[in-house]
């Protein structure tokens with residue numbers, strides 16, 4: 637039995653006003669976010685980039701709490717990519733790792749108060765020991781919660797996720813548990829880090845960039861994409877609700893025709909109309 641009751645009455649009044657415009661029967665099950673613009677947020681204020689990340693960590697907690705209040709089952713945040721790890725200055729990477737540890741230490745109690753369970757995706761085994769220990773501690777401390785599952789993508793890259801999946805499939809084929817000619821999309825899906833999760837319905841990206849930056853490439857095949865100019869440190873729960881409102885105005889077709897469209901009767905078309913120009 638799901639104990640994932642929504643706590644909409646706990647939303648602040650401005651968020652409640654947006655929530656009331658939503659159709660509660662068509663809320664997304666999974667929202668994924670590319671949190672971008674921490675550096676620009678700091679730069680605009682002549683502050684060090686670190687302060688942008690610190691403010692970004694505050695936004696994370698606001699958004700998680702709104703997600704839990706509306707009963708969103710899955711929220712997945714791109715917190716640290718493989719490319720961030722390889723290409724950012726060492727000092728910034730170690731600051732981000734310290735920030736993550738502090739975030740976890742300071743927020744596990746609030747996650748428990750909000751019935752939020754935390755988990756991670758990515759090559760997390762490559763992260764340093766102290767960070768991994770704190771991550772495991774937070775996951776363990778929240779593992780019985782039945783509300784929103786907060787997934788942090790850490791040392792994550794979608795292409796390397798696919799490489800990891802293909803390696804696992806290769807092992808299955810070698811062990812004769814699977815035949816290459818029988819391979820299906822489901823076989824690939826069950827080896828992704830997100831195998832136990834539904835695909836995101838909605839992908840939000842902040843700071844206006846029109847890119848998916850190696851995030852959940854397989855999983856976002858049919859996700860609706862919402863890009864906002866707002867920088868991540870200025871992003872709050874209300875902005876996620878506005879993104880969901882926009883999402884609810886879209887018609888999801890999954891490659892089909894959608895409701896209300898009638899297929900042309902090919903037999904009735906004049907032959908000329910069938911000839912490609």
Ligand code: FPP
Nearest residue numbers: 671672673674675676689692693715736739
């Ligand atoms: C992009 O900003 C953001 C990141 C590098 C990752 C997101 C990190 C946080 C929100 C901080 C902490 C997160 C947790 C979970 C504690 P950017 O530096 O690329 O911004 P820019 O493009 O404006 O330079």
